[in-house]
Each structure stands twice: as C-alpha cells, then as structure tokens.
Amino acid sequence: MAEISVSIAGGESKQFSEGIAAADAIKDLVSNKQRKKIIAVRAEDNIVDLTTPLTTDVELQPIEIGSPESLEILRHSAAHIMALAVKELYGDGVKVAIGPAIADGFYYDFDREKAFTPDEFEAIESKMAELAEARIPFVRKVVAKQAAVDFFQKAGEEYKLELLGEIESDTVSLYEHSSFTDLCRGPHIPDSSWLKVFKLLRVAGSYWRGDETRPMLTRIYGTAFFDQKELKKYLTQLEEAKKRDHRKLGKELGLFTIQDQIGPGLILWQPRGALLRKLIEDYWKDEHYKNGYQLLYTPHIARQDLWKTSGHLDFYGENMYSAMEIDEVKYQLKPMNCPFHIGVFNSTKHSYREFPIRWCELGTVYRYERTGALHGLMRVRGFTQDDAHIFCRPDQLEEEIFNIIDLNLHILKTFGFDQYDVYLSTRPEKYVGSDEHWELSTSALKHALEKKGLAYEVDPGEGVFYGPKIDIKIKDQLGRSWQCSTIQVDFNLPDRFEMSYTGEDGAEHQPIMIHRALMGSLERFIGVLIEHYAGAFPIWMAPEQARILNITDDQAEYCEQLFGQLRLAGVRIEKDLRNEKLNYKIREAQLMKIPYMLIIGDREKEEGLVTVRLRNGKNLPPMRPEEFIEHIQKECAQGICPE
Template sequence: MSESVMEAVQMIRVQLPDGSVREVAKGTTPFDVATSISPRLAAAVVIARIKPLSLETIEGDASDPEASEAAMYGAATSGERLVDLTAPLTEDVSLELLKESDEAALKVVRHSAAHVMATAILELFPETKLGHGPATDAGFFYDVYRETPFSDADLAAIEARMAEVVARDEKFVREEEPREKGLEDYAAQGEFMKVHFIERFTHAGESISLYKNGNFTDFCRGPHVPSTGRVKAFKVTSVAGAYWLGDEKNQQLQRIYGTAFFNAKDLDAHFKRLEEIKARDHRVLGKQLDLFSIQEVAGSGLIFWHPKGGLIRKTMEDWMKSECIRRGYEMVYTPHIMKRELWKISGHEGHYAENMYPPMELDDAEYRLKPMNCPGHILIYKNSPKSYRDLPVRYAELGNVYRYERSGTMHGLLRVRGFTQDDAHIFCTPAQIEDEVIGCVEFAQSVLHTFGFAEFKVELSTWDPEDKKTYTGTEANWNLAIESLHRALDRKGIPFRTIPGEAAFYGPKIDIKLVDVLGRLWQLSTVQFDFTLPERFGLEYKGEDGEMHQPVMVHRALFGSVERFFGVLIEHYAGAFPLWLAPVQIGLVPISSDKHLEYAEKVKAQLEAAGLRVELDGRNEKMNAKIREFTLQKVPFVLILGDKESATDSVSVRTRGKGDEGSVPLTTFIERTTTLLKDRSATL
C-alpha cells in the first residue's frame, strides 16, 4: 500500500491472543480478521470479544463467562465486551474470536435462540406482545403477553416454526435508530413492554439498537450469532406464568422456556442430565424416605422434620456444634422475636423490612420475628465490658429465623420461610480480622469436605459506591473491608471472582458455592465483614492503650441453613447417604422369623453397642421382600442371618451399590463399619 493511501485510510491495531498485533483499516470487522487468518477459522467463529488496548492493564479475567454475560446486556467489564462478528472495529483493541466451545458463545446462541422463538411466536400468533428474552444458565426464555394461554400443542407448533426460521438461515443484522422513533413505533404497536425497556435502559437523545432477522425486529443490545442457521439444536420446554415487573397487580405474562446448544449431542446430554436431576429431587426423595414434609394446613415454606430426617439433622448439628467449640466458639441462644426498635437500630427495618414478617403489637411494644441472629449476638457482647485481651469473641448459634418469601417462590427445603441458620459472629480488632476471615474460610472448606463435596467456587461481593440507598458506611470503611477479604483469600491461595454490587448492606462478603455431583452450584457458606453494626450499637473494647475502641465484626454461616444444606445433601447423594449420616445404617433380615430372630436380636445388640443405628425386620415375610424394602430405603448395609451365620457368629453382607459380598465374622463387619463411621467416609 502506498504512503499516500496509508494516510487516507486510518489504521488501527488489533492484538490477538497470541500477543501478535495486526494493523488493519478502521472499520474492519472481527469476521474480516478471522478470514485473513484462515477461511476455516472464519467459518468456525461465533462471536468476538474485544477490549480497548488502553485498558489492557486493568484487572479482570477476560475469559470470565459472567463478565461476558454482563457485557452482553450492556454492563461492560473493564471495557471488555462481546460484539457481533460484523461489528466495525474503530479503535485499537485486543480481539478474541470465540468458537462454539466457548461458554460465552453458548450464552450468545441461546440469546439468538430466544429471538428465533420470538420470530416463530409472532408468525403463528401475531397478536402477541413481546417482553424480553435473555439467555440463562440452562437455556433461555421469552416473556410475552397474550390473553389466550399457550397450550402444549402451541408449544409444539412454535418449536416446529423455529426449525423453519433456522432453515431460512436469516442473517442477524444490527441497526440503530433514534430513541424517540423507537418509542413512537413501539407505542403505536401496543408493545408496552418494549416501551418500558427503552425508557428504562436508554436516555433521551440516544440511539437505540435493533436486531433484525427476516421480517422480525427486536429492541436488543445484542450481540448475536451471524445467522439463525447457527441455532442448530434447540427445544421449547415449558410455559409458566409471570407477572409483568414481578407485581401481581400487573398483567399476567406467559414465560416460554427453551434451551439451545450448538449440537444435538450436547442437547441430548442436557436432557439426560435433567432426568438425573429429576431422579434426585429432594422433595420426591424426602417423601419416599420419610425424611420431612410441608403441611399446607400449617403453611407454605415451613418444614416438618420426621424422625429419620430429624436424626440426620441431629447428626449434622452435633458435628457443627462440636467443631465450633473445638475452634474456639461459644454457643449462645437468642429469642425468636425481639422489639421492632432493635431492628431499627440494626438497620434491618430500613434495608430488609420487605423480607421480614409484619410487626406484632403487644401490650408493651411492637415486636418482629427475627430474620437474622446478629442483633441478638451483639446484645450478648454488649452486656459486659470487653478488653482487647478478650478478643476475638466468637458466638455461634443454630438459631431459627423467619423470612417472608412470596407465595410461589418456595421450593421444598431450598426456599423456605422458617429455617435454622448455623450462624456465628466474631467480634475482633481490625488487626485480627484477616486471621479470623481465614479461619472462617478454612472452617467452610472443612464443612464441604466432611459432607462429601470436593469442589467449590468463591466469589467476593463488593458494593456499588453510587448506591447510597442500599449500602451504609463510608468509602474508607468499605475499601478497608474489601481489601481485608481480598488479602485473606490471597493468603489462602483461593481463586475468586469479584461481583460488584452484591454485598450485604453493612459490608462485603465472601460467598463459597459448592459444586454437587451433577456440577450444579449451590450458594451456602458465606463470610461477611461488618463495620456498620458495631457502630450502630456503640460496641466497644478497652485497648492496650487504655482507650475505648470499636471492634469490627464477622458474620459467617457455613451450612447457610440446615434446611437448605440438607436439601442439597439429599440431591447430591440421591438419598443414599454416607454411613455416618444414614438414619438407618444397617438392616437386619433373619431368614426365618421363628428360627433366626433370637440371633438377629443378639447381632442387633452388638451393633448398637458399637454405636451403629440398626433396624431389625422380624416380620413373618419373605426374605426377598424385606431385602427389597431396605434397598428402597437406601440402607447402606443389609445383613442376612440364617443357620450358617448363627452357627458361626457371622453375617451375610449386602452392600448398597455393590450387592452380595458373602459372609464375614460379625466382629470383622463391626470393625469395618466403625472405621467408616470414624472416618466419615463417603464410600462404603
């Protein structure tokens, strides 16, 4: 290219992941770059991720899928964002060309699938008004308004029409138009939801972005895959009700769910996984194994623990209490209701009232059911003078709390209105805070490993300094708190992701999400830094200098709630609990109730003396029927007792998941099982 032409064409730099830099004309697209590298690459790429080169030194993980999702919906992370392959590049950028294997690309194809579904809906049911259609972790949905409910036959027709839209291979084309024109057009069409989204997410004088495929146009920030033909494997799954803006006073919308993958193999694997999830549903297993129930006559979201479930709960709580004491915590107990004035002091009345039950007016004051244990622990701390020599003070409580969950949001043990929180609060000096946080994180790791979870992910939730309504405290205190949690995680060498705007109102927090056997994330353990409540309650300790100082405070819950943790345990193990947690650890089956019952009772006594939980089926029923019943109850060991066993002080062992293991001396079996109990082994 001649020097004069170079001067006429403005050039920009594009840095590729391997560090190489290409000079290209301003306006070059990611697809152009891919084509210049390799036609095969151009055919394989789905979407592009760009970041201004001037921001390359800003902290952040460019491969973070949630950061990519935020960028997809307009919340750029450190200048990084996903763009269409046809988006013109207008500045020096780093460029990643994402293929189908990238998680961010999967989110994009699901968002594009939502547009394909909206296209099909309007072609079949043109009276429908559209809301929004985001991608989710499991697929996508589109909220729509239509007076007539969609039937199963309608969903099948929508899916069939989607296949036609995909076959047409319509290009996704981004266009921009003045905001005022978009509002005018959508208002004229009666698209009240689109009008709301434009008014909420854009500003006067701006342009808005629209995406077109064929005859369908949608207000959308994008990005999208190149064409509808890239939405190769999809399924419309269900429809559910959803109120517009979540307000039951508004129109009843219909939320149509679907999922999409880049190939049929992944789609099939997804539905096989859903079948596995269904088989592990804690609500079904809870009833089958007689662990717990929810009685509608008593109210939604309130759990009744049955004897077997109660025994597992006791085992969980006994372990937690003994560990707390071993780690220097003191057990406390606080009332279930407290004066409303207390919640005003704590700030919950102002920041958390919508999640609390209404006040109860008694003869001396108004009271509220407690949603948290922290104010009660603060009052215990404040009840007597403290010196720096007393700190840290660690209070722990398995305390019942009550939170108002809206009707329809409850879900078995996982979303309830009354639950038991394994709560603890640590009062310490600023110099002690990092060590205390590390101690909490180590305790959380111990909980997960003990109960059989090998993998977890960690998030550091911080505040939004612009949001003065949600958060309390000074910027200096917030920065100190965030830095303390950050350093604690660094000292432990734990990788984490920072989530802005997700902190508690009183301080930042570390959330530890366990990964179950199906790879699902569960939010349970949390460690929170609090400088606000000690100030609100005027907490003090006498320092080494003889002056009064304000302590800082750590909130931590490791089960999160006993109910939720138990629900996750049920699904993780599919009800087949490790020996140490199983409500019935050994089932005894005498072959003949007449001939072998006496020996069975002797075996039972010896097993119970060794600390094992045993159930003897002495009914005059067939042996196989008894074995089957114990098997359905997922009992770890079933011992068959007949002539040979009674003559040799032995037992014939059937192990869950392994079957018949033959006869062994009773003493050998006791040694085996007591070792499993001692080790809290997850395997038999």
C-alpha cells in the same frame, strides 16, 4: 474518511476506514480457520456483535465457539428465534415479555390467553429450525427512546413499554430479526444459521416481574449448544437430575414434608429427616468447638426498633414479615441473627486481650419469598442458618478470614464437596461506610484467598451494602453449582450499635465484625446433599445405617436380641420382622437407600452371626455382631475425617 487502528489481542494492528464492521476487520487480522469460530468480539471491556461498526482505535478479543460467553450469546439469540417462531405460529394473540439466557439455557415469557403446553413444542421447534435455515440476520438499531415507545405502543406490546419506562437514557437499542423486533442490549449471533442444536424443555407459570398481583405469563424454557454431543450429555444429566430431585426423594425416604395446611415454604421434618439433621448439626457443633467457637441461642422475634437500628428495615424490609404488637410494642420475626449476637457482645465490657471472639448459632430465621419462587428445601420461608460472627481487632482480620476459609473447606470436604468456585464480591453502587474501611476489608479477603492458594474470580459490585464478601459455590455430582458459603466483613453494624472494646492504649476502639455461614442454610444444604448422593448417604450421616431382616418367624427372638445389642452400641438400626418374603423386604430396604441389611436365617441364629448385604446388592462374609459394630464405627470415622 478517517482511518483507525484495529488489532487482535496480542497481534499486530492494521489501519482501516472508520466505521468498518468488526467482522470485516477480523477478515484481515485472523486466519479463515479461526474466523469461522468467532461469534462476537470484546472491545473495550464490552462484548459486541460482529456487525458493530468500529469508530476508534481498538484492540479486539475474539469470542470463539466453546467459550462461556459464546454459549450465552447463542442462547440469548435462541430465545429471540423462539419468540419469532411463536409470533409467526400464533400471531397477535401472543404478547412478549422478556427472554434472557440463563445458566443452562434460555427462556421467554409470553402472555397468551391459553397457556402454552409441551404438546406445542414440536411445532415451535420445527418453526425454529426453519428460521435457522433461512439465515436471518440480527440487526441492531439504536433509536430515540420515544421512537421505541411509539413502535411498541403501535404493536400493543405493553410489557416492552413498561420496561422502556424504566430506562433513563434518551436512546435505546433494538434488535430486528425478520418480523420480530425486541428491546435488547445484545449481543447476538450474526444470523440464525448459527443455531443448529437446541431443544425446548418445559413450561412454567411466571408472574410478570415476579409480582403475584401482576399477570401470570407462560415461560417456555429451552437450551442450545454448538455440539449435538453436548446437548445429548445435558439431556442425560437432566434425566439423572429428575431421579435425584430432593422433593421426590424426600418423600420416598420419609425425610420431610410440606403441607398447605401448615403453609408453603415451611418444612416439617419427619423422624428420619430430623435424625439426618441432628447428625449434621452435631458434627457442625463439634467442629466449631474444636476451632474455638462458642455456641449461642437467640430468640425468634425482637422489637421492631432493633431492625431499625440494624438497618434491616431500610435495606431488607420487603423480605421481612409484618410487625406484630405485644404489650403495645411492635415486634418482628428475625430475618437475621446478627443483631442478637451484637446484643450478647454489648451486654458486657471487653478488652483487646479477649479477641478474637467467635460465636456461632444454628439460628432459625424467617424471610418472605414469593410463592412462585418456593422450591422444596432450596427456597423456603423459614430456615436455619449455620451462622457465626467473629469480632476481632484490625490486626487479626486477615488471619481470621484465613481460618474461616480453612474450616469452611474442611467441612465441605467432609460432606463430599471438593469441587467449588470462589468469588470475591466488591463494593456495590449503594453502600455504607468509609472508602478506607472498604479497602481494608477487601484487601484482607483477597490476601486470605491468596494465602490459601485459592483461585478466585472478582465479582465487581456484588458485595453487600455493608461490606465485601467471599462466596463459595460448591459443585455436586452432576457438576451443578450451589451457593452455600459466604464470608462478609462488616464495619457498619459495629458502628450502628456503638460496639467497643478497651484497647492496649486504654482508649475505646470499635471491633471489626465478620459474618459467615458455611452451609448457608441447613434446609438448602440438606436438599443439595440429597441430590448429591441421590439419597444414598455415606454411612456416617445415614439416618438408618442398617436394617435387620429375618427369613422366618423362627429367628424373631434372635433378631430382637441383636437389635437391642446394636442399638446400645450406637448403630442406627431398624428391624423388619414382618411375615413377608425376604426378597420383598430386601427390595424395600434398597429403595430406602439403607447401607446395610443384616439377613438372619437359621444358620445365623444358631452360630450367633449376621450376614451383611450392601445396598448395591453385594454381600460381606458372615461376621459376629461385634465385628459388624467395629466395621460401622471404622467406616464412620473415615467419613467424618476424610484424608
């Protein structure tokens, strides 16, 4: 039998018989202590099971417990173990669909006449624990596609058959785990005993393939960890996340509402929410003006031909709403603002001396989202992008990207986000434009990130069809990531719309277009803000900064005078002069997360003072109204201009 050379990254190689399992090779290459931590290996850029036979010279990189890859493998395996438990408990009355690992756990979709409920979790978890103790191995088999079709046809697993029908390869990989066989690429844990710490969390309805015309399945969510402390920490975080849920707080704080009569995914901003949004918009506009941007306003609809020229009908048509006919011409709601900004550009001739041109717009767009995907402010059908487009010459591209990053991080910091992950997304398989343009734009994005000193990950093939992009995912108080900011370089639209400017040489040249959104959408960003601050906004963006509370009716006149004085000074203030006990009114103000309560009794009335109570229950010393105004103004300035 032939021999192969196997090594661990950075170590010496050894000779083994061809076909040796990765686990057996590792025994001779690492210490016993390290070997117990290895859950899988990376070989030639692929992560594979420890049971994988090695057939060529290879350098192995161990995947050890505690790494992100190891957690994903554990959770994917937990989904299979849960599916086996469900099949053993409920028999042939359950059909299986898909069961991947996700960011914070795993799920599996089941087709059962009676939907699963959390009441059944105890039985399923108990069976999973029993299976884990049995040390059942995960066995990978590569079989002919037709053999897999025959197997799942006999088993009556119609969802697996549909997935098989989309696979072009002649062979597929299956994983056997006791009596459960799944269509799966893997990798998996060596056996079920590695699953020790897990918890089933919730159920949800899920249409097969996300299609509302297909069967409704039951999705069971769970999570798994290697350490009990990590699970406890995660469950505590889940409880905190429930308290911070922007849908719950949005209702309690009177910020927004969604009504079936209006339509799902369409937001009605209530007065307090509308004021919060105004504060954010005003700040956004002011910062853009300081940074050389000009404001645009554009329509909500356009001729369908515009979307044909832009390519949106070809590449994005399924997310656009149906056309409407006006004067026998088809129009459609806009899913993007870009073609309108190009229209402004093409309305006049331009010289190279004008560049860069920076235009911004808080533009409302409309995109179709399936009902099951809608989620409060986070996933809607009508939303406002904090959009901007920069038109520049090739020699200005890198500097413009750098400036965008600078403004982006400044604005995020002002809103309290200084933790984030940065990704550079490169050319996808399906793209438009020349390789030269892709290389130029990718290089410019990369150099701008390096010039800024930002660590980033390359996300291969995840660029948009017209160009590469930078994505910034911010982290909230609970450490959760949210996709907000994006910077995209585009040579495609300038070409499609025949954009040009007169160069220094007197000839016509095509500008480069940069798309960018810093918050992404106002709706989603405000949803993130609500959860980040648990509704207790910093003073500069609090829709109600202070509330006047009288102790008895004797102070009502002074309270009215005080209310007028503070409102004229720009303080966002309300008053509660109801004939209720003071403690009751304080409690209500605290539940509304109001930063300051101004308590007015006889002493305050007689001496022309205010007693200031904070929302955390502490008090400031009594002060004159003018001092309170100065205090608020100073705190606002510090918030808008963070150190």
